[in-house]
Amino acid sequence: xxxxxxxxxxxxxxxxxxxxxxxxxxxxxxxxxxxxxxxxxxxxxxxxxxxxxxxxxxxxxxxxxxxxxxxxxxxxxxxxxxxxxxxxxxxxxxxxxxxxxxxxxxxxxxxxxxxxxxxxxxxxxxxxxxxxxxxxxxxxxxxxxxxxxxxxxxxxxxxxxxxxxxxxxxxxxxxxxxxxxxxxxxxxxxxxxxxxxxxxxxxxxxxxxxxxxxxxxxxxxxxxxxxxxxxxxxxxxxxxxxxxxxxxxxxxxxxxxxxxxxxxxxxxxxxxxxxxxxxxxxxxxxxxxxxxxxxxxxxxxxxxxxxxxxxxxxxxxxxxxxxxxxxxxxxx
Numbered sequence: 001x002x003x004x005x006x007x008x009x010x011x012x013x014x015x016x017x018x019x020x021x022x023x024x025x026x027x028x029x030x031x032x033x034x035x036x037x038x039x040x041x042x043x044x045x046x047x048x049x050x051x052x053x054x055x056x057x058x059x060x061x062x063x064x065x066x067x068x069x070x071x072x073x074x075x076x077x078x079x080x081x082x083x084x085x086x087x088x089x090x091x092x093x094x095x096x097x098x099x100x101x102x103x104x105x106x107x108x109x110x111x112x113x114x115x116x117x118x119x120x121x122x123x124x125x126x127x128x129x130x131x132x133x134x135x136x137x138x139x140x141x142x143x144x145x146x147x148x149x150x151x152x153x154x155x156x157x158x159x160x161x162x163x164x165x166x167x168x169x170x171x172x173x174x175x176x177x178x179x180x181x182x183x184x185x186x187x188x189x190x191x192x193x194x195x196x197x198x199x200x201x202x203x204x205x206x207x208x209x210x211x212x213x214x215x216x217x218x219x220x221x222x223x224x225x226x227x228x229x230x231x232x233x234x235x236x237x238x239x240x241x242x243x244x245x246x247x248x249x250x251x252x253x254x255x256x257x258x259x260x261x262x263x264x265x266x267x268x269x270x271x272x273x274x275x276x277x278x279x280x281x282x283x284x285x286x287x288x289x290x291x292x293x294x295x296x297x298x299x300x301x302x303x304x305x306x307x308x309x310x311x312x313x314x315x316x317x318x319x320x321x322x323x324x325x326x327x328x329x330x331x332x
Contacts, residue, residue, distance in 0.1 A: 003043040004099040004164070006051070007064050009035040009079070009189070017059040017193035018145025020201050026146055029191065037074040037092065039067070045160040048100055049140050049211045052158070055192040056208060062193070065102075065167060066093035066186030079187040082267050086319060095186035097164030101218070102190050104180035105129070106144075108153040116148040119155075119210040126155050129178050134159065138214035145195035148204035156190075162217040169226040171305050181307070228302045248285040251276060256297035265301055266312060269294060273316020281320060290317070 011032035019027040042048045055061055066081065068074050069092055077092045078084070105126040114121045123141035127134050140158035147154040167184035175181065183190050194208050255272035262268035273294060279285035291313055298309045 002099070003041055003047075005039045005067065006042055006048070006098075006100060007066060007068055007093070008038050008040055008055070009062050009064060010038075010058075011035050011060050011062075012076075013060070015059055015196065016062045016189070016191055018195040020145075020149055020195050020197050022198045022200050024149065026149060026195075029189075034076045034078055036076065037068050039071075042100065044216065045100075045138050045140065045158070046211070048158060048160070049209065052140065052142065052192055053209055056194045059193045059196055062189040062191050064093065064187055064189060065095075065098055065184065067096040068092070069094050079189075081187050082270070085321075093187050095167065097166045097169075099161050099164050099217075101159045101161055101165065101170070102183055103130070103157045103159070103174070104144075104183050105153060105155045105157060105178055106180065108178060110151065110153050116143075117205050119143060119205070119207070120212060122147075122153055122155060123157065123210070123212055126153055126157060126178075130157075130174075131177070133219050136215050137218040138216060139212045141210045141212060142192075143205045143208040145191065145193070147208075149195075160217045161220050163220060163223075165220060168228070168305070169223070171308075172226050172228070173221060181305075185308075230302060248279045251279060252285065252290065252293050256293050259294065259297040260301045262301070265298060266308075269298055269309065269312040270316045273313050274319055274321040277317045277320035280317065287317065 011030070011034075014030040014032040016029050016032065018029070021027065040051060042051055055063075064079065066079075070090075073090070073092065078089055079093060080089060080091045081093050081095065083090050108126055108129060110116065110122065110125065114125065116122065119141045122143075123139060124135075126141075127139065134157075137159055142156040142158065144154040144156055167186060170184045171181045182188050195203070197203055255276055259265060259268050259272055273290070276285060276290050276294075280287050280290060291310070294313055295306065295309055299306075
């Protein structure tokens with residue numbers, strides 16, 4: 001079975017592990033802007049488990065699904081899938097299919113007769129909430145930094161897939177499960193370190209990583225079965241609001257048409273929203289109309305992940321382009 005790579009990120013002088021304080025309060029991760037990136041080969045799930053065990057004590061390390069875009073530009077860099085036009089920083093990661101798979105499973109009730117330290121039993125409870133193919137496969141059960149300190153299950157389940165899978169495929173396949181889709185993003189940090197414990201705090205989980213036996217790989221659906229829905233050809237969404245100025249109305253319709261026919265929809269949504277954000281700031285276009293029309297255009301183009309679309313819209317609104325808005329008078 002063909003191996004894979006995993007991208008490891010190290011944040012200098014930043015804590016990428018939960019901190020459990022003496023009063024039982026759990027502090028989150030430090031905010032880290034830049035990282036040193038490195039790729040490691042993993043042959044199979046057993047090799048992945050060996051690597052994850054080595055990463056447990058590394059409190060400033062995490063991993064991502066994305067692949068390093070340029071190994072010569074991988075130190076002290078941001079996690080960028082696309083260039084930042086405002087700062088001039090170039091992209092550092094690219095979205096690639098992976099054979100390894102991490103699932104974040106949280107907010108699953110843990111029965112009182114199942115100790116948090118029994119990772120095998122906890123893992124099987126989480127596996128029961130996933131498609132049956134997962135129960136048949138070997139699985140790495142990793143206790144998150146909060147598992148054992150919170151009453152519910154807080155696990156990360158790692159698997160090996162019989163074919164490489166893109167994050168978008170995983171989002172479509174597992175959208176109705178408790179698995180958090182955030183970690184399917186190519187630049188999303190997947191935390192691997194054990195929690196940092198304050199003086200006097202005992203870890204209720206003696207071993208935070210366990211390899212459950214099973215089939216070598218998860219038999220995932222085919223790429224054809226997980227393909228996005230076909231584009232729904234048709235005119236751009238209508239803009240009905242009477243208070244939208246004719247200039248803004250025309251810009252919104254053109255933006256929707258570009259999104260519907262773009263070959264790379266993700267950066268197109270961001271780019272168009274950045275341009276439209278200028279009209280929102282100028283009071284020519286209500287933000288609610290921008291969100292509604294762009295969302296409909298993206299869905300019509302076959303981009304069915306509403307959460308991801310809304311994140312693109314939010315980023316575009318927060319980072320408007322620098323072009324000037326022409327002086328306009330009156331409403332359409």
